[in-house]
Amino acid sequence: MDKDSNRFTFIFSSIMVVVVAILLSVAAISLAPFQAKNVRIEKMENILSTVGIVAQNDEAEKLFDEHIVQQVVLDVNGQPTTADVAAFEIDLKKELDKARTGKAASQLFPLFVCKKQADTFYIIPVRGKGLWGPIWGYVALESDMNTISGASFGHDKETPGLGAEIDTPAFEKQFSGKKLFNDKGEYVSVETVKGGAAPANPHAVDAVSGATITSDGVSEMFNRTFTSYLPYFKTKRTGAGQLARSN
Amino acid sequence: MSTTIEKKPPSEPKPSLFSARHKKLLGDPLNDNNPITVQVLGICSALAVTVKMAPSIVMAIAVVVVCAFSNLAISLIRNIVPNRIRIIVQLTVVATLVILVDQVLKAFVYDVSKQLSVFVGLIITNCIIMGRLEAFAMANKPWPAFIDGVGNGVGYGIILVMVSAAREFFGSGELMGYQVVPQALYDMGYFNNGLMIMPPMALITVGIIIWIQRSRNRKLIEDK
Numbered sequence: 001m002d003k004d005s006n007r008f009t010f011i012f013s014s015i016m017v018v019v020v021a022i023l024l025s026v027a028a029i030s031l032a033p034f035q036a037k038n039v040r041i042e043k044m045e046n047i048l049s050t051v052g053i054v055a056q057n058d059e060a061e062k063l064f065d066e067h068i069v070q071q072v073v074l075d076v077n078g079q080p081t082t083a084d085v086a087a088f089e090i091d092l093k094k095e096l097d098k099a100r101t102g103k104a105a106s107q108l109f110p111l112f113v114c115k116k117q118a119d120t121f122y123i124i125p126v127r128g129k130g131l132w133g134p135i136w137g138y139v140a141l142e143s144d145m146n147t148i149s150g151a152s153f154g155h156d157k158e159t160p161g162l163g164a165e166i167d168t169p170a171f172e173k174q175f176s177g178k179k180l181f182n183d184k185g186e187y188v189s190v191e192t193v194k195g196g197a198a199p200a201n202p203h204a205v206d207a208v209s210g211a212t213i214t215s216d217g218v219s220e221m222f223n224r225t226f227t228s229y230l231p232y233f234k235t236k237r238t239g240a241g242q243l244a245r246s247n
Numbered sequence: 248m249s250t251t252i253e254k255k256p257p258s259e260p261k262p263s264l265f266s267a268r269h270k271k272l273l274g275d276p277l278n279d280n281n282p283i284t285v286q287v288l289g290i291c292s293a294l295a296v297t298v299k300m301a302p303s304i305v306m307a308i309a310v311v312v313v314c315a316f317s318n319l320a321i322s323l324i325r326n327i328v329p330n331r332i333r334i335i336v337q338l339t340v341v342a343t344l345v346i347l348v349d350q351v352l353k354a355f356v357y358d359v360s361k362q363l364s365v366f367v368g369l370i371i372t373n374c375i376i377m378g379r380l381e382a383f384a385m386a387n388k389p390w391p392a393f394i395d396g397v398g399n400g401v402g403y404g405i406i407l408v409m410v411s412a413a414r415e416f417f418g419s420g421e422l423m424g425y426q427v428v429p430q431a432l433y434d435m436g437y438f439n440n441g442l443m444i445m446p447p448m449a450l451i452t453v454g455i456i457i458w459i460q461r462s463r464n465r466k467l468i469e470d471k
Contacts, residue, residue, distance in 0.1 A: 009329040016336060020343045027350050034354035042357065157365050160298040161418065161444035210441060 043088070050140035050150040051114050051121045068123075070113035076105055078231030087112060092127045093134070096224075109228055114140065121149055124229060128221025131213040132157045135166065135221060139175070145233045148190065151175040153218070163214030174205040180226055185237075187230060189223045192216065272394045276402030279466055282375040283406040284457045289375040293407055294449040295366055300423050302362045303411035307404025309352070309367055311397055313344045314376050318396030320344075321384040328385075337380040338371070345370045375403055410452045418443030 002008060044064040045055045055063045071087035072080050087110035095107045112123040120143045127136040133156035140149040151172050158164040165171055178190045179202040188203050192215040197204035207215035226233075282288045289310075296306045320340050321328075328336050349367045352360035360367070370376070379399050384392040415421055417440045420428035428437070442448055461467045 003327060003329050004331060009332055012327065012329055013332060013335070016339060020339055024343060024346055027347055031350050031354040035350070035357075038353065038357035160302070160362075210444075 046152045046154060047112055047114075047123055047138050049152045050123055050138045051116050052150055053116065067114050067116060068112050069115045072111040072113065074109040074111055074229070074232050076107050076228075076231070078229065078233070078235055081108065092125050092136070096127060107228070109232075111229075111232070119143070124225065126221045126225040128217050128224065130155050130158045130166075130217045131163050131211070132159070135214065135217055137221070139222075141180070145236050146179050146181045148175050148178045148180070155214070158214050159211065162208065163211040165208045165211065166214060166218060171205075171208060178202055178205065180233075187226070189219070189226055191219045191222075269391060269394050272391055273398040273401075276395075276398040277405060278402075278460070278464060281402045281406065281460070282378070282399050283403055283453065284460050285467065286375075286378070288378055289373045289403055290450070290453065292366065292369055292373055293403070293410060293453060294446050295369070296363070297407055297411035297414055297449050297452075298418065298444050299362075299415050299421075300408065300411045301359075302366070303407045304404075305352075305356075305359045305363055306366055306370075307400070307407050309348050309363075310370055310373065310376070310403055311400030312348060313341065313370050314379060314400035314403075315393050315396035317341045317344050317376055318379055318384040318392040319389050321380045322387060322389040322392035325385050325387075333385065334377075334381070337377060341376055341380070342371050373403075375399055406453065406456060409456060410449055413452050414443045414448060418448075 003012075041060045044060040048055050048060070048063055048067065051067070053063060053067060073085060073087050073090065075081045085108070090108055090110040092110070095109065098104055098107050110125060114121040114123055121140045122143070122145065123138055123140045125136065125138050127134065129135065135153060135155045135158065137151055137153035139151045141147065142149050153166045153172060155164060155167060158166065175190065180187060180189060182188050182203070191197075191204050192207035193201075193204045194207045194209075194212065194215070196206050207218075276282055280286065283290065283293055292306070297303050317337070317340050321337055324336075345368060348370070349360065352363070352367065379396060383395045387395070412422060415423075416427065420426060420433075420439050428439075
């Protein structure tokens with residue numbers, strides 16, 4: 001058959017497409033469990049890293065089960081719900097999107113309660129926008145629901161060497177000891193400050209030089225996410241007899 | 248470049264896998280016919296991934312794999328590819344391989360795949376690969392085509408590693424993520440050159456490499 005005829009061209013391209021499709025489907029399906037496991041383990045590692053537990057690949061699941069003693073799903077009023085979903089499986093992106101589509105009332109927020117030796121930490125996922133794509137992270141609060149114990153961040157495609165620096169220990173460790181509420185019990189969040197934050201300021205960290213939009217994204221991410229958790233903090237903080245005069 | 252070869256089945260036993268001609272195929276792209284510095288192909292990705300060394304090395308390996316196997320695949324089917332859709336066929340083969348590489352990286356070296364993020368996908372647009380398919384694989388037998396792919400991938404990779412080493416060293420004071428510029432130097436007032444991590448400096452670094460290479464390699468010096 002003439003290989004430049006229309007007929008042959010159609011036959012050739014059809015066969016090629018089918019072969020390629022089969023090849024890629026087989027690869028995608030057979031590799032999917034490995035990839036899902038990697039994503040899951042990475043999430044566990046990130047959650048654990050906020051309280052200073054370093055988990056290497058295989059240990060992650062074991063350490064996670066050991067330290068995360070409770071996974072709570074909160075509704076918009078900050079009340080624990082018995083929703084039919086595990087906190088670990090909640091996709092924060094979908095929950096945050098609900099606010100835009102007018103379904104804010106059905107938002108669910110995950111919270112991980114972590115025990116490390118005698119201390120209890122509350123680990124909260126955060127999510128926001130960077131320059132090129134989403135940025136996200138986990139923030140561990142001490143049991144006063146105010147002091148940040150540690151934070152870990154991730155990003156999809158921020159500029160290497162600039163915005164991508166947010167997931168380096170140098171940036172993350174700045175958040176330890178920062179506070180979400182001021183002395184009067186008012187919510188002020190933590191901001192990234194260009195040109196360097198004053199070390200004594202409990203509500204500011206240094207922004208990444210040359211990465212204004214990513215740094216602002218981190219501030220915005222903090223502010224927005226924790227606003228969603230404020231009702232819960234309030235019940236916890238007043239319930240514990242601390243700062244009863246908040247507001 | 249493409250010599251005329253009689254059509255024989257690819258399964259025919261070859262006298263030598265590394266004959267002089269094959270060695271030339273492998274060695275040429277490293278210097279005399281380097282895809283980046285001499286042919287000036289694949290510049291775009293060379294600028295994008297060379298801020299740090301580690302991603303550049305993985306990127307180089309990924310390009311070697313894709314370049315070699317797409318050359319092999321296209322060479323195997325070169326006699327039945329309809330001429331009018333050959334570019335589409337080449338693109339499909341390259342895209343398939345790139346997706347496979349990306350999936351394998353995600354499954355087995357997840358950390359690295361995160362570092363490379365979109366750049367693996369961008370291998371599809373690397374002109375070197377399409378260039379080799381069109382210029383070499385469509386006219387040569389599978390084994391030489393495979394070697395040619397490896398050679399060009401490595402030729403690309405060498406430049407990538409050189410550029411990224413220079414940029415990481417001057418831009419971050421590190422190599423492979425390890426601090427190499429001593430703290431004492433910073434204490435004396437040394438600063439990392441922030442400009443080095445900006446994309447334009449990759450272009451300038453490539454330019455400097457081309458300059459050095461041309462001034463040393465007599466074959467590349469053009470007659471007036």
